[in-house]
Amino acid sequence: MHGQAxxxxxxxxxxxxxxxxxxxxxxxxxxxxxxxxxxxxxxVFMLLLGALTDTNPVVDGIRLSLSHLSVANFLAVxxxxxxxxxxxxxxxxxxxxxxxxxxxxxxxxxxxxxxxTPFKGFIAAASILPLFAPPLxxxxxxxxxxxxxxxxxxxxxxxxxxxxxxxxxxxxxxxxVFGIYYAPYVYMFTSSxxxxxxxxxxxxxEISGASAFATLFTVTFPxxxxxxxxxxxxxxxxxxxxxxxxxxLGAPTxxxxxxxxxxxxxxxxxxxxxxxxxxxIILMVVTGLLVYLQQKLLSGRSYxxxxxKAFRPRSLDLGPWRWLTFALGVVYLLVVVVLPSLALxxxxxxxxxxxxxxxxxxxxxxxxLMHFESIFDNPLTMRSIYNAVEVGVITAVVGGALAFAxxxxxxxxxxxxxxxxxxxxxxxxxxxxxxxxxxxxxxxxGVPGGLYGTIWILALAFIARFMPDTVKALSTSFLQIxxxxxxxxxxxxxxxxxxxxxxxxxxxxxxxxxSMTLLFVLAxxxxxxxxxxxxxNTMVMSxxxxxxxxxxNVGKTAAFxxxxxxxxxxxxxxxNWLSRGSAQRSAARTG
Amino acid sequence: MTATLExxxxxxxxxxxxxxxDGVSFGVPAxxxxxxxxxxxxxxxxxxxxxxxxxxxxxxxxxxSGRVVSSPxxxxxxxxRARNLGMVFQSYAVWPHMTARQNVIYPLKHRTxxxxxxxxxxxxxxxxxxxxxYADRPVVALSGGQxxxxxxxxxxxxxxxxxxxxxxxxxxxxxxxLRLRDDLRVILKQTGMTALYVTHDQAEAVVLxxxxxxxxDGKLLQMDTPDVIYNRxxxxxxxxxxxxxxxxxxxxxxxxxxxxxxxxxDGRQGEVALCQTLAPDEKVRIALRPENIAIGRPDGAxxxxxxxxxxxxxxxxxxxxxxxxxxxxxxxxxxTAARHQVGVEAQVALPRECLWAYRDVGPAATD
Numbered sequence: 001m002h003g004q005a006x007x008x009x010x011x012x013x014x015x016x017x018x019x020x021x022x023x024x025x026x027x028x029x030x031x032x033x034x035x036x037x038x039x040x041x042x043x044v045f046m047l048l049l050g051a052l053t054d055t056n057p058v059v060d061g062i063r064l065s066l067s068h069l070s071v072a073n074f075l076a077v078x079x080x081x082x083x084x085x086x087x088x089x090x091x092x093x094x095x096x097x098x099x100x101x102x103x104x105x106x107x108x109x110x111x112x113x114x115x116x117t118p119f120k121g122f123i124a125a126a127s128i129l130p131l132f133a134p135p136l137x138x139x140x141x142x143x144x145x146x147x148x149x150x151x152x153x154x155x156x157x158x159x160x161x162x163x164x165x166x167x168x169x170x171x172x173x174x175x176x177v178f179g180i181y182y183a184p185y186v187y188m189f190t191s192s193x194x195x196x197x198x199x200x201x202x203x204x205x206e207i208s209g210a211s212a213f214a215t216l217f218t219v220t221f222p223x224x225x226x227x228x229x230x231x232x233x234x235x236x237x238x239x240x241x242x243x244x245x246x247x248x249l250g251a252p253t254x255x256x257x258x259x260x261x262x263x264x265x266x267x268x269x270x271x272x273x274x275x276x277x278x279x280x281i282i283l284m285v286v287t288g289l290l291v292y293l294q295q296k297l298l299s300g301r302s303y304x305x306x307x308x309k310a311f312r313p314r315s316l317d318l319g320p321w322r323w324l325t326f327a328l329g330v331v332y333l334l335v336v337v338v339l340p341s342l343a344l345x346x347x348x349x350x351x352x353x354x355x356x357x358x359x360x361x362x363x364x365x366x367x368x369l370m371h372f373e374s375i376f377d378n379p380l381t382m383r384s385i386y387n388a389v390e391v392g393v394i395t396a397v398v399g400g401a402l403a404f405a406x407x408x409x410x411x412x413x414x415x416x417x418x419x420x421x422x423x424x425x426x427x428x429x430x431x432x433x434x435x436x437x438x439x440x441x442x443x444x445x446g447v448p449g450g451l452y453g454t455i456w457i458l459a460l461a462f463i464a465r466f467m468p469d470t471v472k473a474l475s476t477s478f479l480q481i482x483x484x485x486x487x488x489x490x491x492x493x494x495x496x497x498x499x500x501x502x503x504x505x506x507x508x509x510x511x512x513x514x515s516m517t518l519l520f521v522l523a524x525x526x527x528x529x530x531x532x533x534x535x536x537n538t539m540v541m542s543x544x545x546x547x548x549x550x551x552x553n554v555g556k557t558a559a560f561x562x563x564x565x566x567x568x569x570x571x572x573x574x575x576n577w578l579s580r581g582s583a584q585r586s587a588a589r590t591g
Numbered sequence: 592m593t594a595t596l597e598x599x600x601x602x603x604x605x606x607x608x609x610x611x612x613d614g615v616s617f618g619v620p621a622x623x624x625x626x627x628x629x630x631x632x633x634x635x636x637x638x639x640x641x642x643x644x645x646x647x648x649x650x651x652x653x654x655x656s657g658r659v660v661s662s663p664x665x666x667x668x669x670x671x672r673a674r675n676l677g678m679v680f681q682s683y684a685v686w687p688h689m690t691a692r693q694n695v696i697y698p699l700k701h702r703t704x705x706x707x708x709x710x711x712x713x714x715x716x717x718x719x720x721x722x723x724x725y726a727d728r729p730v731v732a733l734s735g736g737q738x739x740x741x742x743x744x745x746x747x748x749x750x751x752x753x754x755x756x757x758x759x760x761x762x763x764x765x766x767x768x769l770r771l772r773d774d775l776r777v778i779l780k781q782t783g784m785t786a787l788y789v790t791h792d793q794a795e796a797v798v799l800x801x802x803x804x805x806x807x808d809g810k811l812l813q814m815d816t817p818d819v820i821y822n823r824x825x826x827x828x829x830x831x832x833x834x835x836x837x838x839x840x841x842x843x844x845x846x847x848x849x850x851x852x853x854x855x856x857d858g859r860q861g862e863v864a865l866c867q868t869l870a871p872d873e874k875v876r877i878a879l880r881p882e883n884i885a886i887g888r889p890d891g892a893x894x895x896x897x898x899x900x901x902x903x904x905x906x907x908x909x910x911x912x913x914x915x916x917x918x919x920x921x922x923x924x925x926x927t928a929a930r931h932q933v934g935v936e937a938q939v940a941l942p943r944e945c946l947w948a949y950r951d952v953g954p955a956a957t958d
Binding site: 201205207208209210211218219225 | 645672676745
């Protein structure tokens with residue numbers, strides 16, 4: 001009798017525990033969905049609404065906006081020849097840039113993986129170095145090098161008595177700079193595909209009578225085509241969302257791409273927010289389509305070229321030609337790193353950018369620290385650095401914690417609704433940074449006493465923008481922990497949260513720290529979404545740099561670029577040291 | 592059409608370690624299938640790849656139909672594509688972005704062959720391997736065995752002077768391996784092609800090869816017809832590798848032409864076959880196949896008494912562990928009935944032509 005009652009109360013207790021547990025998981029999923037809606041769905045919805053009305057839903061009230069809902073505004077924008085021109089320019093610039101990126105990326109992955117070129121490690125490092133250059137800084141450096149009148153390269157040509165002149169303030173300049181800086185995206189995909197390819201596939205072609213060249217084009221490249229195309233799409237997608245480079249190189253000749261055009265619209269007086277929203281939607285749709293294509297390609301059937309047994313990758317003996325391939329690596333490093341750095345250094349330390357001849361280039365009296373003194377005399381400079389760090393810390397801590405919660409819920413639990421969480425948290429992949437900025441502007445500008453004008457709106461926008469990559473990076477860190485380690489802790493009587501605290505977090509700590517540091521770095525250098533969300537109190541480094549550039553003072557711009565580059569270099573070095581290289585891959589994903 | 596492969600004193604030294612190939616010489620007459628057999632790391636695949644031109648030898652000479660294709664001393668190195676040979680890879684290496692037909696026609700596109708001739712040759716090759724019905728399927732839609740047939744058709748379609756096969760069956764499942772093994776010999780013999788075949792599977796080697804070369808540590812130990820390899824192995828390693836896994840030790844006391852008398856210790860003596868030139872008083876080791884031990888059939892001079900230690904019933908045969916002269920030996924008896932009880936004393940007859948005596952050169956000889 002007694003035992004039976006005991007058993008019954010036990011059963012009741014476990015039943016009530018089950019209900020409590022269900023209630024808790026329900027609350028948990030609801031909370032995550034609410035946060036994600038707040039971060040992603042609401043801003044995008046407001047952006048869409050803005051594009052489809054001629055009123056401001058925040059200022060005039062949602063009801064009025066809904067009653068004005070029509071596609072007329074959107075169609076008017078589509079019919080606008082300026083929009084068409086910007087779209088065309090975007091496609092040409094990104095298309096051309098992608099072609100160059102594919103050529104460079106493919107060439108270097110072949111050199112590094114398939115040849116006996118000397119110092120291959122060095123070339124491999126050079127091939128991914130441009131990933132770490134902030135686009136705006138790269139743009140500024142190449143403007144200093146390649147401006148048609150005062151550019152350093154033209155000055156050199158003149159000194160050498162050559163009639164050759166280059167002009168990077170043009171579509172060609174844009175295509176060139178895009179191409180060289182986004183080649184690493186193609187390189188990363190194709191080099192790993194080449195490395196994983198069974199060498200006997202190529203040997204079979206050679207035995208069949210094909211020359212090395214024919215083998216490359218009939219067997220090697222077709223086989224890694226999925227990797228080539230996804231690298232290509234990714235570099236195109238990243239270029240679509242870049243603001244810094246076209247802003248610098250396109251402005252002098254009024255060459256607009258979608259990103260710069262959107263910013264211009266919001267800077268007119270009165271600002272054309274509705275039009276900006278509509279153009280942002282166009283940019284988002286194009287990006288979304290390409291992202292969809294790329295994901296489909298990556299998840300779809302890829303050729304399994306990996307043989308069961310371990311193999312040595314083939315290394316083609318190039319003979320004396322290997323010094324040519326080595327020289328190509330050196331030239332690339334020169335073009336993407338050495339020359340731009342030299343240009344920045346010269347411009348930052350030189351009193352006046354006017355260089356009469358080459359002799360004056362080496363005249364030490366022309367150099368001083370005056371630009372550095374001048375930028376640090378400006379109180380905004382220190383404030384922007386402080387602000388950037390503050391935003392970075394908030395983004396890293398809050399974004400990191402959120403991403404961990406999301407990643408764990410998606411990958412390690414079976415709660416209902418995790419599919420929706422997964423979907424919403426991956427959505428920002430298809431939204432360029434600039435569009436995130438416009439969407440947040442729409443979402444918060446009219447809300448009184450709200451976020452607009454605070455550091456937090458920047459941080460929240462960054463958290464939303466980098467969510468997919470942070471979730472991915474963090475998930476890999478704890479997916480490496482075998483499930484049984486967690487199950488062992490459960491069996492020992494620990495609850496889910498206790499297990500996470502005592503088992504998962506300590507084991508995943510290096511990966512979690514690295515992801516957070518990476519998030520910090522990404523937040524500090526982000527320009528596209530900051531542009532629309534800063535006020536004079538919340539000015540951040542990247543925006544101030546653009547300000548200096550638009551102010552027309554090359555010296556100050558270069559000096560501040562150097563400050564920023566050094567700061568980022570130190571941070572990335574630290575992040576890499578923390579994660580030993582695993583951060584690199586996801587840095588690439590977000591540009 | 593088909594021609595001879597001549598390998599002379601081939602050497603290959605990688606950057607580190609002992610040489611991968613250490614002075615290998617052999618020849619393959621026209622129309623013959625030669626199998627290189629050996630454990631992994633013995634240098635058989637490296638030898639094949641040197642013949643193909645995929646690996647560059649550091650010494651010796653290779654000539655195909657009288658033309659020297661590789662001779663480091665004379666500075667000759669003909670690239671693979673100009674050697675006019677075919678090769679089948681272990682991983683099939685069929686190109687997954689093409690159909691079966693596209694795979695097979697590929698070598699013809701890199702030769703001066705007319706379009707209609709090429710189409711006919713492809714049909715012939717596909718028919719030969721029995722894949723005519725699958726010609727236009729993408730190769731990724733084929734099974735492993737079919738992929739290997741595509742690879743075979745591709746390597747034969749241009750009628751090369753020499754066909755190289757690098758463990759072509761080792762990625763297939765056991766049943767398919769047996770079937771394709773028999774088909775392979777029929778196809779090769781049908782076309783009359785000269786072939787060099789590399790494997791670590793002795794059963795494959797016996798079925799396929801006109802001659803078998805056993806390799807170890809970069810050296811060719813013996814090259815002969817399968818029945819000589821199986822019945823007169825040149826040394827203890829060849830004997831062991833081809834299945835004579837039992838070993839006895841003793842001292843030779845008398846020689847009598849092809850046979851001799853060995854003392855196994857404690858005055859127990861038996862007659863053995865001498866596989867090398869040996870002199871009395873030499874220490875010898877004797878290799879013996881498990882199938883050649885007949886338990887419970889006292890017959891002839893070499894009859895000894897053994898103890899059955901254990902018994903493992905394997906369906907169509909039974910394996911016994913027996914004790915002879917204080918050593919454990921393996922014995923196998925065919926048949927679905929297990930005849931001997933564990934623990935019994937029994938008589939075994941060991942025919943003298945099944946006991947192969949070799950000079951004892953230390954423990955390294957058996958591994």
